[in-house]
Amino acid sequence: MSLSQGRHYLAIPGPSVIPDRVLQAMHQAAPNIYEGALHEMVEGMIPDLNRVARSSGEVAIYIANGHGTWEAALTNILSRGDRVLALSTGRFAIFWAGMAERLGVEVDLIDFGKSAPVDLDQVEAKLKADSNRSYKAILVVQTDTASSVRNDLAALGECIRSSGHPALYLVDSMASLACEPFEMDSWGVDLMVAGSQKGLMTPPGLGFMFFNQRVLEARKKADLVTPYWDLRPRIHPEVFYEYFFGTAPTHHLFGLREALTMLLEEEGLEAAWDRHAKLSRAVWAAFDAWGRGSSIRLNITDPKNRSHSVTAVSMDAPHATELRRWTEKKSGVTLGIGLGMAEPSDPAYHGFFRVAHMGHVNAHMTLGMLAVIDAGLKALNIPHGEGAIEAASRVVSEA
Numbered sequence: 001m002s003l004s005q006g007r008h009y010l011a012i013p014g015p016s017v018i019p020d021r022v023l024q025a026m027h028q029a030a031p032n033i034y035e036g037a038l039h040e041m042v043e044g045m046i047p048d049l050n051r052v053a054r055s056s057g058e059v060a061i062y063i064a065n066g067h068g069t070w071e072a073a074l075t076n077i078l079s080r081g082d083r084v085l086a087l088s089t090g091r092f093a094i095f096w097a098g099m100a101e102r103l104g105v106e107v108d109l110i111d112f113g114k115s116a117p118v119d120l121d122q123v124e125a126k127l128k129a130d131s132n133r134s135y136k137a138i139l140v141v142q143t144d145t146a147s148s149v150r151n152d153l154a155a156l157g158e159c160i161r162s163s164g165h166p167a168l169y170l171v172d173s174m175a176s177l178a179c180e181p182f183e184m185d186s187w188g189v190d191l192m193v194a195g196s197q198k199g200l201m202t203p204p205g206l207g208f209m210f211f212n213q214r215v216l217e218a219r220k221k222a223d224l225v226t227p228y229w230d231l232r233p234r235i236h237p238e239v240f241y242e243y244f245f246g247t248a249p250t251h252h253l254f255g256l257r258e259a260l261t262m263l264l265e266e267e268g269l270e271a272a273w274d275r276h277a278k279l280s281r282a283v284w285a286a287f288d289a290w291g292r293g294s295s296i297r298l299n300i301t302d303p304k305n306r307s308h309s310v311t312a313v314s315m316d317a318p319h320a321t322e323l324r325r326w327t328e329k330k331s332g333v334t335l336g337i338g339l340g341m342a343e344p345s346d347p348a349y350h351g352f353f354r355v356a357h358m359g360h361v362n363a364h365m366t367l368g369m370l371a372v373i374d375a376g377l378k379a380l381n382i383p384h385g386e387g388a389i390e391a392a393s394r395v396v397s398e399a
C-alpha cells in the first residue's frame, strides 16, 4: 500500500520547499511596472538582500538561474585570454570553470576530490607560484551541492589576503546563502552569486550577484561583458526598468519580498543559520546510526567540513535508488539523486543519494523525512544500524 497522500515533501537540494506565504504573495494581479508600489518594494529589497549577504557593497539582480548568474559574474570582470584559478570540491566549481573556458578564459583547476574541502596550503603554494600575478580571479563554492562539502571561506579569504595576490575572490553560495553563515565584508569576498530557489525559499528564476568596489574596477576592463548581463545599469539605475534591463520579474519579486520578511524580520538571519545547523546535526546523527554495521556512509567524514543545507550519502548499490523510489511512492518524500559521484549508466550510480535540509524546513519535516527513510530501509530489507530516529530526536530535543 502507499501512504503518500497528504502534503508531499520535496527534500532535494533545490528548488527547495516554497512557503505557502511566498506562494500566496505571488498570487495577485499584475502590477503597474512604470510607477508606484513595485518601485518602492524593489528599492527596499536591495538593502535587505545585502543584509542576507552581510555586504555593504552592491547587488545586481538577474532574471536567471544560477548558471546565468555564473555567466554574469565571469563576463563582468574578465576578458578573453585572462587566467583564473578554480578550486573544486565536488562538481560545481568544475561547472563554473567550464563556463569560463567556453568564454575563452584560461582555467587552472585544483581538484580536491569529492569528499574534501579546499586545502589552503595548496592554494597558498599556487598563489605564490603565480609570480607574475596572472590569475584575475579565484573561483570557489561555499557548499558544493553534489558532494555536500562546505568550505571555510573565512580561512580562504585570509589565505588569499596574506598571499598578497590581487586576484578577485569569487564565491558561489547558491546552496548555502541564508542557510549558514556568510560574511561578504569580513571574509573579504569580492563577488558572490546566489539564486532564489534554495535558502531564499522562492521559485527558481532570480539570480543575485553581490560585489564590491574592486569588481567595479575590474568591470572597466572586462571585454567579455554583453549589454544584457552588464552589471552597470542594474545598480543605482536612473530609470526603474534598468534594474532588470526590461520588464521586472514582478511575481518572483512579490514572493522574494515575503521570503525576506520571514527570514529577516520574523525568524532572524542568525536564528535561520542556527536552525539549519541543528537540523543538519539531526540528519548526521541518524546516518551515523544507520551506518553502524552497514554500508551506509555520509560522504564527508569531518562534521566541520559538512554543509548545513544538504547531505550526500552512499550505500551499496542499488539500494540508494530503491530507497528513493520507495520514499517517493510510498511515503510522499522525494530525496535527491546522487550527483556527480557516478555516471547514470554506471551501476554504482544507484548507491548515492542526497537529502536536503535547506530553506523552509523545520524539526517535524526533518524528523519525518528521517523516519520515512528508516521505514524504507526496513521495507526494502536494506542492512542498517538501529537507533537512528532516537539519535535524531535526541539532537532535536537538546536546546
Ligand SMILES: *Cc1c(COP(=O)(O)O)cnc(C)c1O
Pocket: 014, 065, 066, 067, 068, 092, 141, 143, 144, 145, 172, 173, 174, 175, 195, 204
Ligand atoms: C543550485 C546550484 C547552482 C546552479 O543553479 P541553477 O539554478 O541550477 O543554474 C550553482 N551552484 C551551486 C552550488 C548550486 O547549488
